[in-house]
Amino acid sequence: AQKVTQAQTEISVVEKEDVTLDCVYETRDTTYYLFWYKQPPSGELVFLIRRNSFDEQNEISGRYSWNFQKSTSSFNFTITASQVVDSAVYFCALSEAPGKLIFGQGTELSVKP
């Protein structure tokens, strides 16, 4: 069975704090993709990153960084120096077949000024 678990339902931080959102996945496939999406209050899912199962290099994009570890089936997302505009629900997702994204339940991040 394929499954994505985001154990943190809600996280609240103060602006400029670093925050890590956890994601653990389950799959039997050796080839798969992992994603992070951001969903602001407007509702639209905004793509943040995609990694394939053969690329375990960590990635940094501005204040965002991602740590992919196959050994622990985790794909964690860190926001450095958080800002109020980062407040949103963040979803981790797994894709084994074209288009069929399996989402976690999401982590609601609240960044307070």
Add this chain to the structure above:
Amino acid sequence: DTGVSQDPRHKITKRGQNVTFRCDPISEHNRLYWYRQTLGQGPEFLTYFQNEAQLEKSRLLSDRFSAERPKGSFSTLEIQRTEQGDSAMYLCASSSVARNTEAFFGQGTRLTVV
């Protein structure tokens, strides 16, 4: 690209009525997906098309749900005899096989069945 467009953004309907939603994907994206998202949950896959062919349907898509993409461009999702449990956000996304893009999502249609 103007992004994925969904219409309407909000729909309130009485139980038992039929509703239809429309999705216009990013032009030249040949894959189109429908998802459903209930409050506090992640989106759940419903179905997807490659061009005009519907290639997969989730067991979540009951007989009251039907999706079409007649010309391989826009798609419609119809729900017949709506029930209160159908209240949710219906999200559409599209992607390009040739360019191996990720899925780009629209802003969704929020359905409320009263």
